[in-house]
Amino acid sequence: MKHHFIDRFSYEKGFLQNLSPSFKFLILIFLLIIFLLLPKKIIFYLPFILIILILISISKIPLKYFLKRILIIFPFLLIIFLLSVLSNKNFQNFLYSLLKSILSISYIFLFSLTTKMEEFFKIFENKKYGKLIFLIFSFLYRYFFILYDEFERIKRAMISKGKNPNFKEYTILSGNIFVRSYERSERVLRAMISKGWKIEN
Amino acid sequence: MENRKLKIEIINLRFSYEDRKNVLKGINLKIYENEIVSIIGENGSGKTTLLLCIAGLLKYEGKVLIDGEEFSESLRRKIGFLFENPDDSIFMPRVYDDIIFGPKNFGIKGNYDEIVKKSLEKVNLEGFEERVPHHLSYGEKKKVALASILSYEPEIFLLDEPTLALSPFARKNFIELIKKIKGTKVIATHDLDLANSISERIIVLNDGKIEKEIFI
Numbered sequence: 390m391k392h393h394f395i396d397r398f399s400y401e402k403g404f405l406q407n408l409s410p411s412f413k414f415l416i417l418i419f420l421l422i423i424f425l426l427l428p429k430k431i432i433f434y435l436p437f438i439l440i441i442l443i444l445i446s447i448s449k450i451p452l453k454y455f456l457k458r459i460l461i462i463f464p465f466l467l468i469i470f471l472l473s474v475l476s477n478k479n480f481q482n483f484l485y486s487l488l489k490s491i492l493s494i495s496y497i498f499l500f501s502l503t504t505k506m507e508e509f510f511k512i513f514e515n516k517k518y519g520k521l522i523f524l525i526f527s528f529l530y531r532y533f534f535i536l537y538d539e540f541e542r543i544k545r546a547m548i549s550k551g552k553n554p555n556f557k558e559y560t561i562l563s564g565n566i567f568v569r570s571y572e573r574s575e576r577v578l579r580a581m582i583s584k585g586w587k588i589e590n
Numbered sequence: 591m592e593n594r595k596l597k598i599e600i601i602n603l604r605f606s607y608e609d610r611k612n613v614l615k616g617i618n619l620k621i622y623e624n625e626i627v628s629i630i631g632e633n634g635s636g637k638t639t640l641l642l643c644i645a646g647l648l649k650y651e652g653k654v655l656i657d658g659e660e661f662s663e664s665l666r667r668k669i670g671f672l673f674e675n676p677d678d679s680i681f682m683p684r685v686y687d688d689i690i691f692g693p694k695n696f697g698i699k700g701n702y703d704e705i706v707k708k709s710l711e712k713v714n715l716e717g718f719e720e721r722v723p724h725h726l727s728y729g730e731k732k733k734v735a736l737a738s739i740l741s742y743e744p745e746i747f748l749l750d751e752p753t754l755a756l757s758p759f760a761r762k763n764f765i766e767l768i769k770k771i772k773g774t775k776v777i778a779t780h781d782l783d784l785a786n787s788i789s790e791r792i793i794v795l796n797d798g799k800i801e802k803e804i805f806i
Contacts, residue, residue: 530683583645584696585695
């Protein structure tokens with residue numbers, strides 16, 4: 390089954406792909422803090438927009454693909470910020486918050502696209518308290534695709550039986566996925582225990 | 591057979607799930623060192639449940655003795671369980687992490703890179719260390735799952751439907767790998783051809799009871 394991998398371009402040979410994941414992660418955190426603190430003047434935002442465009446280009450990511458993916462989150466951002474506009478009635482605040490969010494998400498997205506997730510998880514692997522984070526992230530990443538495949542398979546089965554899923558069917562489908570995930574988690578836990586995993590690990 | 595060392599002894603094993611009673615109804619079975627035993631039977635006859643009980647992964651009534659000892663955590667390293675669906679047993683982001691998962695948990699000392707390399711060589715997947723599981727074919731996932739138990743060198747292999755859903759070529763390939771593994775092997779399967787070609791003994795399970803024992 391075809392997946393839209395979150396680390397889709399991490400196997401390309403571009404500028405960001407060649408940097409170490411931990412270095413990129415530190416820079417990303419630093420940038421996110423800066424975005425939070427940026428003053429409300431457009432001049433401060435322009436360099437970051439320019440930088441991300443250059444990074445996209447030298448990391449061999451198609452600009453069209455990048456923008457299309459970023460657009461997916463727009464409806465969610467708009468709902469949140471429309472609510473904030475309605476409550477504050479401050480249009481300028483709304484605009485700058487929106488800009489900060491878009492910048493942050495764009496940089497996070499760029500980081501995820503150019504970093505092999507398995508290498509990213511390794512940052513946490515040997516740190517104190519990191520083992521659990523490593524395991525949780527690993528499982529999220531590993532089983533997201535399996536659940537997505539199952540979701541697609543059930544959806545296809547529904548379509549093959551003459552039903553194009555609408556809201557009601559999607560609810561049933563989600564319930565079905567939840568039950569299957571629970572059953573799978575039991576099987577995975579058994580596999581882990583059989584390889585010596587202990588709960589207190 | 592009797593002059594071989596007794597590896598697994600099952601005495602009056604009974605098991606019920608919450609929603610399915612009497613899945614195993616008093617199983618008595620002896621399996622000897624390096625013996626290859628296949629368990630066949632209808633869907634729901636209790637094959638997988640029997641393997642899970644032997645591996646100490648279910649709480650049962652009766653006794654399962656491994657090398658004469660009742661199951662305890664210290665015996666876990668002696669058992670390698672190959673699950674039916676490889677996606678259930680390879681759960682880490684990289685093949686490398688999956689293969690060292692067992693050795694790390696069992697506190698096996700040594701060079702992990704070397705352990706991973708050797709385990710992958712045994713299943714003909716050299717150079718797969720950095721691969722991610724969702725980029726692998728089903729056959730490759732099965733082999734990685736096998737390598738992930740070979741890495742801690744168990745003495746007993748419990749193989750649940752090892753050839754299920756494999757292409758004829760991949761199936762043949764996988765059977766050759768199973769043949770090469772050294773140790774006691776208990777195989778739950780619907781693949782009669784596999785059972786016939788690989789086993790010394792076939793156990794027919796029906797409705798939670800041993801119906802027949804066939805010596806090959």
